[in-house]
Amino acid sequence: MADDRLCGRTRAGWITYAYLLLYISLSGSQIFFNKWVLSSKEINFPFPVALTLLHMIFSSVLCFIIAKVFKLIKIEEGITSEIYLTSVIPIGAMFAMTLWLGNSAYLYISVAFAQMLKAIMPVAVFILGVAVGLEVMSCRMLFIMSVISFGVIVASYGEVSVSWVGVIYQMGGVIGEALRLIFVEIFVKKKGIRLSSISVMYYVSPCSALCLFLPWILLEKPKMDSYTNWNFPLHILFLNCLCTFALNLSVFLVITHTSALTIRVTGVVRDWLVVLVSALLFADSKLTLINLLGYAIAIAGVVSYNNHKLKKEATQVGSEQAAVAAAASNNNKEELEEVGTSLVSQDEKDRLIER
Template sequence: MERAGEKSTPAAAAEEERRWRWREGAVTYAHLLLYIALSSGQIFFNKWVLSSKQINFPYPVALTLLHMLFSSVVCFALIKVFKIIKIEEGMTTEIYATSVAPIGAMFAMTLWLGNSAYLYISVAFAQMLKAVMPVAVFFLGAAAGLEELSCRMFLIMSVISFGVIVASYGEVTISWVGVVYQMGGVIAEALRLTFIEIFLKKKGVKLNIISMMYYVSPCSALCLFVPWIFLEKPKMDSSGSWNFPPVTLFFNCLCTFLLNLSVFVVISRTSALTARVTGVVRDWVVVLFSALIFADTKLTVINIIGYAIAIAGVVGYNKHKLKVGTSPTASSQSNSNHNNPESSQDVQIPLVPPKEAA
């Protein structure tokens, strides 16, 4: 505050602006680091729970089912019991059946197949295979009329695919069962993102991450309950060697929920593109640290070269999406898209948000 009789000079105003931007930038980067830490930690946590001799809980469907049940209960408590968060209007039975249910089913498949892959392949190799995600999203989007085919995008997709092939060729011990699980998870995630984009553009419903989890989590839990009953419950009943540490599994579910919240916070402060670029950094962190943590991870030079090629393609894909998101034809959709963290339409938002007027 200014003292009586004093006037703010341009230099003082500039200094105040500089300090504010430094503080906001520091907070934003802190959120990005938190997202990287939570996301990387959750990947390692799931691998440890599923394959560790100490935990010995090799049931990915059951673990994913617990995640969805936990998310459903927490979202219900926040929205209906404590009324901390208000869900948006516009959800109907028809929209839920035709849009939310497919999203929930694909989300369940993504988590189930992705976690199952950790039983057969290393964390590092799983992340390398995930780099092919933009390829699957692009071709499914093109089939649904959401993406335009172009020579530039075809080149980018070719670079990503070539990098993943090289990285796979350099894998020392490869399990094709794990590869099938992981690629199935990639396709399911690509379908989920495509369904979300159709949901947003054609249905016109806007949901924040809590509202989305409130609607999607119970559906995903139901989709996971059926395969759990037939595939894993008989094994769990007949095997007496597995452990069920309640405290460990509670914190595992809590970390998953906090990770989803961190994604919402990051996108709220920056943009969907920044979150995806941060995800690229996260992937490198996971690949490098998994080589130090897990004995089944042995990185080769070919692994690293192939993954670097794939990541270069992913960066090119993100840059292309940024240009599309800031083009004149996309600017008319900015207001409806930037409020939704699941939208695949990128809106360029400064890393430091604009300063509000006093």
Template sequence: MADQERRMLKEEVITYAYILLYIALSSGQIFFNKWVLSSKEINFPYPLGLTLLHMVFSSILCFVLTKVFKIFKVEAGMTPEIYTTSVIPIGATFAMTLWLGNTAYLYISVAFAQMLKAIMPVAVFILGVAAGLEVMSCRMLLIMSVISFGVLVASYGEMNISWIGVVYQMGGVVGEALRLIFMEILVKKKGLKLNPISVMYYVSPCRHVLNIFLFKVYAMALAICLFVPWIFLEKPKMEAHGTWNVQALILTLNSLCTFALNLSVFLVISHTSALTIRVAGVVKDWVVVLVSALLFADTKLTIINLFGYGIAIAGVAAYNNSKLKKEASRSSTNDSLDVQSLTKEASSSTSDR
């Protein structure tokens, strides 16, 4: 009995350690990106270039971990049809989210960007209803209204608002909502079981060198999403300002933090659930909002800011609770169906004998 209690305590300690690691890495990555993009010492205000660097770095590490050292297993079952209809949209929306979200840091504070991200459940729900994955109800409509009202109040309280930054951040929110919808379609409707490493592996360029057809399709999508805009929007500026000779060590560490963040998400989900990562995300958002006020001079929090954000977070908590009940109900229904199936099989077996 004592051994069992010790094992349970050990598991709880490990789980909380993973959650704290995720919160620390996620918060740190946001601060790190803001510093790299806006710091005069680094002189790298190029969100497209930074996003490209992150994707290339992650793709190389994913390839090494899955194919060279084989530390992580990539689930089988991927076909050209599933890849072109599901994985490419996930990769495209992922790139869009990172690009627009990083660009927003050039115009608005980290704290205000996090407040605007609270609108994410609204975007996910609306797109989910349009895709047939969610059902409109009075309860969900009320929750979405509370979140939207809270974000509006927080925006009203922002002292130095930049509408360009708001547009970029909202674009990033839409991109992330689309990515989550495509993920749900890929995982649930097409019967694939993918962990974050599998997803990064499938959307990385390195994997598709092995398949010329898929590599061409992926390369085209990646070029449209990131490489082509970078050539026209940022490459001329980088050449004009002579910023090719950037601090390579800083950018490498920044990319490594991005990859470590994805690993921490995998560790938390594998030891708990996807809902836990949502709840931890709420805690992380508050950490980012409050700590950024101490780290960055452009962050000026007001009472209206915090009041509106508190309302929005209350709505997010209600949304997470609703999702938890829905998942529990679905799990209970599946268990019931499994029992009925076993009963039928047993009776069939008895009648055969």
């Protein structure tokens, strides 16, 4: 019996590591893939809005086929028209903005430098969180934000060739991603709805595609009509879109089989690998000692921020579980519906009622 349990744990551990490796591989590969498509001489397809629009259309169609045609995955219900207008559309718009501006940055700056600039993300999320009342300013958080900002400034100072157009695009993408995370947090905490990654893709991808369609019509379609030097084979197009969809699915698998701490630590490892590998793959990625020192400082701040957020979430979960348990012990179903809506699942509530 003990040997069977040990074998089961070992097998589960190896499966978890396989999911993490899959996520790191797909995430890093997609970054390099997009960079190659947008700026390489072989493809020469400098249209980031069009590329992002294709990704969103592909995800929308594939999600519909998987969920509604073959019914392989069940999409959670509860998305009313009011929730769709006030939550899903803003999330989709910010997701479109993030991908559009982030991909546009690859036309002007290296992959390594883009990843270093992304380290400023927690600062943007925290500042916006304070502005909307989701975060509380404290001396500790102010120190952590200062460390991250200082690290990014040092890394930028060490960059050999800085394109400020690329920096502006990347910072715009960071702001878009920060706003998307804020909208998601409001969606989860105030609406009380939790969706799987595939359900999020099902609802958000069409919104993102619609939000990208107008800038594509205005900014890129005229250029594409008159541009004759690009060559984008259909099999490359299909593979690029498929890799984007596979990356989103890998995120779903990692979140399902690991914890929030694991996915965040994995993200830090992924960022370091992307920075180092890009220096080997791309001629425009020339790392300096100041680059690496600044990025190390920024990552140290990011790790501290993640640790603080995880402790805060653990405390919140504990408080909600205690409230749910108290309501369940009193057999008060109305009170049970009012507490623990953001982090405690309905299945856990049902188990507490049965007890």
